Amino acid sequence: MAMIDTKKVRDVLPEQVLPSWRRAVLKVGSNLLAADGGGLTPRHAKALAAFIAASHADGREVVLVSSGAVAAGRALLRQHARGSSGLAARQALAALGQAPMIALWQSLSARPVAQVLLTHDDLRNRRRYLNARATLRELLQLGVLPVVNENDTVSVDELKLGDNDNLAAIVAALVDADLLLIASDVDALYSADPRRDPAAVPIAQVAALTPEIVAMAGDSGSAAGTGGMRTKLQAAAKAAAAGIPTALFSGREAATVQALQRGRLRGTLIAAASTRLQARKYWLRHAPAAPGRIRIDAGAVKALAGGRVSLLPGGVLGADGEFHRGDLVEIVDADGAAVARGLSQYGAAEVRRLAGRHSREIDDVLGYSYGDEVVHRDDLVGMNRPVASGQEVNA
Ligand SMILES: Nc1ncnc2c1ncn2[C@@H]1O[C@H](COP(=O)(O)OP(=O)(O)O)[C@@H](O)[C@H]1O
Numbered sequence: 337m338a339m340i341d342t343k344k345v346r347d348v349l350p351e352q353v354l355p356s357w358r359r360a361v362l363k364v365g366s367n368l369l370a371a372d373g374g375g376l377t378p379r380h381a382k383a384l385a386a387f388i389a390a391s392h393a394d395g396r397e398v399v400l401v402s403s404g405a406v407a408a409g410r411a412l413l414r415q416h417a418r419g420s421s422g423l424a425a426r427q428a429l430a431a432l433g434q435a436p437m438i439a440l441w442q443s444l445s446a447r448p449v450a451q452v453l454l455t456h457d458d459l460r461n462r463r464r465y466l467n468a469r470a471t472l473r474e475l476l477q478l479g480v481l482p483v484v485n486e487n488d489t490v491s492v493d494e495l496k497l498g499d500n501d502n503l504a505a506i507v508a509a510l511v512d513a514d515l516l517l518i519a520s521d522v523d524a525l526y527s528a529d530p531r532r533d534p535a536a537v538p539i540a541q542v543a544a545l546t547p548e549i550v551a552m553a554g555d556s557g558s559a560a561g562t563g564g565m566r567t568k569l570q571a572a573a574k575a576a577a578a579g580i581p582t583a584l585f586s587g588r589e590a591a592t593v594q595a596l597q598r599g600r601l602r603g604t605l606i607a608a609a610s611t612r613l614q615a616r617k618y619w620l621r622h623a624p625a626a627p628g629r630i631r632i633d634a635g636a637v638k639a640l641a642g643g644r645v646s647l648l649p650g651g652v653l654g655a656d657g658e659f660h661r662g663d664l665v666e667i668v669d670a671d672g673a674a675v676a677r678g679l680s681q682y683g684a685a686e687v688r689r690l691a692g693r694h695s696r697e698i699d700d701v702l703g704y705s706y707g708d709e710v711v712h713r714d715d716l717v718g719m720n721r722p723v724a725s726g727q728e729v730n731a
Pocket residue numbers: 364365366367368403519520521522524525526527528529530531552553554555556557558560561562563564565566
């Protein structure tokens with residue numbers, strides 16, 4: 337197996353400008369947390385935690401997607417002289433290792449750390465998707481560091497995301513991140529797997545993930561990692577489609593991690609396919625809507641047309657047809673003309689009960705609340721006009 341020549345990498349891989357960001361998802365692979373097939377070590381996590389702390393100090397938000405539970409579990413079990421293989425064993429190892437993995441990050445973070453375990457199934461189900469998003473938003477608002485990992489205990493074959501690279505991309509879209517950062521044990525995307533091909537050269541920028549680029553990526557070179565470069569490119573493609581650029585870099589190089597704080601990247605930058613707003617708007621405009629609609633009054637129509645606003649219950653006249661919480665619905669004026677589309681935070685029956693009420697009454701009317709908005713401004717698109725500022729429609 338060929339070793340990567342770090343000096344050669346420095347020569348051919350220049351520092352480049354990192355896209356500006358306020359909220360990022362940082363994915364940290366097992367290889368960075370586990371010492372050569374052994375237990376967890378803070379060796380590389382320290383610099384990454386310092387980067388997160390510096391980002392917080394700059395007023396930025398970070399969601400960490402961390403692997404390492406299986407590696408941690410395996411090391412613990414080895415201490416008890418037991419071997420294991422197969423899916424159930426891997427799930428058991430993950431269950432064993434989740435707590436030490438979280439504990440490692442907590443030991444390196446001044447902010448409280450929150451454990452968020454997700455499965456693909458959670459993110460396919462709209463209600464759970466919205467709940468996961470609401471929880472992550474709340475954690476960020478509380479100033480907590482969310483640490484996301486796959487819920488390996490319940491993830492089996494077809495339900496399984498398979499790797500945290502893809503999970504990180506889905507989470508980046510979920511929290512509307514500006515940037516996806518993938519820290520691995522390799523400096524960049526290479527023209528071929530650098531562990532197998534000594535002639536492989538690093539690639540600084542990828543404008544579009546063409547089939548030729550995707551063909552460069554191979555599997556993981558180690559026992560601890562799962563997806564290799566292939567799943568990193570899959571993740572970058574998902575992020576690009578959601579309007580989010582991806583930066584791949586080595587989490588083993590403290591200087592590379594420190595440079596991120598200065599807005600510099602030594603690694604591979606994969607561009608977004610469109611802006612986030614364009615990607616989201618396109619989806620909201622063109623995805624199939626539920627067979628139901630929300631009617632709003634003239635004041636709400638005006639406000640929606642004028643700015644980037646949320647729809648609050650006060651501006652709602654009623655709801656027609658059937659739809660559930662999280663469904664994409666049409667929003668129409670009193671005459672039934674379509675004015676906007678958006679994801680409803682409440683089902684049709686709930687919207688009918690909330691029509692014309694103030695947001696603070698939601699709890700009294702329903703006995704619970706999913707939030708003040710019937711449709712959050714991030715989930716809403718006007719049918720004609722682009723949307724701009726950030727206020728709310730109450731009447
Ligand atoms: N074209 C490529 N460029 C860079 N790395 C590659 C490429 N193809 C395969 N790899 C392998 O992918 C590995 C990183 O993925 P992986 O082992 O899953 O790490 P992680 O635990 O960080 O997710 C690298 O160490 C490298 O051996």
